[in-house]
Every structure is written in C-alpha cells, then in structure tokens.
Amino acid sequence: MPIPAQTPILIIGGTGFIGTQLAEALIERGHTLTLPTRNREKVRKDLITLPGVTVVEANVHDQATLNRLAEGQAAVINLVGILHGSPAAFERAHVTLTEKIIAAAKQAGVSRYLHMSALGADVNGASHYHKSKGIAEMRVAASDLAYTIYRPSLVFGEGKCFLSLFASLLAVAPILPLAGAQCQVQPVWVGDVVRALLAGLSRDDLLGKTLNLVGPRTYSLQQVVEYIGEAAGTPRMVVPLPDALARPLAALMGLLPKPLLSTDNLDSLKVDSVDAAGFPAVLGWQPMPLETIAQAVLAQRNPRARYLEYRSRAGR
DSSP states (O other), X not given: OOOOTTXXXXXXXXXXXXXXXXXXXXHHTTOEEEEEESOGGGGIIIIITSTTEEEEEOOTTSHHHHHHHXXXXXXXXXXXXXXXXXXXXXXXXXXXXXXXXXXXXXXXXOSEEEEEOOTTOOTTOSSHHHHHHHHHHHHXXXXXXXXEXXXXXXXESSSSSHHXXXXXXXXXXXXXXXXXXXXXXXXXXXXXXXXXXXXXXXXXXXXXXXXXXXXXOOEEXXXXXXXXXXXXXXXXXXXXXXXXXXXXXXXXXXXXXXXXXXXXXXXXXXXXXXXXXXXXXXXXXXXXXHHHHHHHXXXXXXXXXXXXXXXXXXXX
C-alpha cells in the first residue's frame, strides 16, 4: 500500500546533499521525519529548523539503536554513501549498515524501504565503492521488504555537490589537471532524484524495481568541468591527467582526512556512469538537463528566485 501523507519516516544518511532536499519535500507533504546524525549541531542550520523534523544524535551502526529508531515508522529511506575509505570502511558503510537497517525495518514491520545505490554498482565492480554498493543491492533484493532501489549518475543542484566543488577549484586554478577526464556521465538533477524517491513512497508499481536515474544528455567528465567553469564565469583549461600520474597523486591525497581524490575514485572512474535507456519511462516525466539548472546555481542568482524557478520547472 502507498505510504499516506502525514506519516512518520526515518531517513538514514539524511543530513547530506540529497537528504536535506528530500526532507524539505517530505515536510511539504506533511510527513514527520526522524534524521539520526553523528553531530546534531553540524546540521542545525539546514534541518533542525524545519517543522516536523527531529534530528537525533545517534550511532546508526548500533543495531539496538536502529531497532529503536525504526519503531513506529511507516517507511525507512537509506541514503548512506561514502566516496573515500578503506575496503573495510566501504563494507561497513554500504553493506553491513544496510544489513542492519533491513533487520531493524523487518523487526519494526516497516511498510516501505527505499535504498540509494549508485549507477555502476556491481559485486564484481572495478572499485570498492561499486563492489560494496552492488553487494548492498543484493542484500536489499534478497530481503522480504517492500523496496525500491535508486541508482543515480552524478547528482547536481544547489548545495554541496560536484558543481560547487569544481567551481571552487576552477576559481583558484589557472589550469586544472583532471583524472578520469574521459569517463562518460549523465548528470541528474537532485530535484528529479527527490521526485523519484517521493514516487517510491506513493506508488506500488515501483516496488521491487531498480531505477537508473540519469539526465537527458551524456558528457565526458572533462566536458562537465569545462562547462562549470564557463557557467561560473571562470573558464579554465582542463587537462586530462593520465592514470600513471593520477594514481600516485591520488594515493598521497588519500592519506588526508577529507581527500579530493583517492585511488578508489580512479577505479570508479574506469566505469562510465550512463544508461542508454535514459531516465526511467515508468516514472512518467522527463528529467532536467544540466544546463537548465546549473547556469542559475553557478551564476549565484537570488536564492528565492532560483527556488521559485526550480519549482515551476518541476511542475510543482
């Protein structure tokens, strides 16, 4: 049965880029949300002030804590994902945590489970990121839960995503060396991802499906970065960085607490993040092109005008 409005929903990993925008959309539908986090004060500005949102400081890797959080929830949404770390860290964040969430949801009798994966997820993938995401998908599909799995390409929008990351780098770098420059991607707007998640709560025909969320156009990563520079008013020369140079650099950067690049990222970039079939027809709408949204975001236009423009284009 579809999840009715004004019911409680638990979002694991809901304090990030996609989660904060999803939370706003769910609040508009009257849902009450529980968002566990390791650092409640860190998300105070973005989420604590939203009506109907309860942000709790909690260790979601503790099974007893997850069991308690899942009690009384109509749905659980798992948005957890890390891009850097050891093989054990990927296993813990993507596989072990997913197993614990599934167990908690089953025990609580949760009606719906939405799982965020990634395009390229594969148990035999080239990177630990893709492998662990692929194993997690297998765990979800083998569960008895009413689930939907989402596999987006690069997600863009207003906030902390690859648009802001590369715009910041291009603002200070006269020339930008780029690893994985020829990797093909189909950037998808966060608004379309959020809308697809909302559909997963309200439509029974999406149960048991795995949805590849992609934008309408394919680019090389180099083309995306060059476009970001032009749209942000800081056009720069982007130079492909050969793997022989990128790998030792990534190994050094991977030692930093918050690296911009790791060797596992390089392995992920060996796999194109595209789907020739395009945005899932079953969802019933066409996704926004990168240029439609990114131009406004990167030009730093009035936030309120941008918000109204996005809502209008999304048909809301």
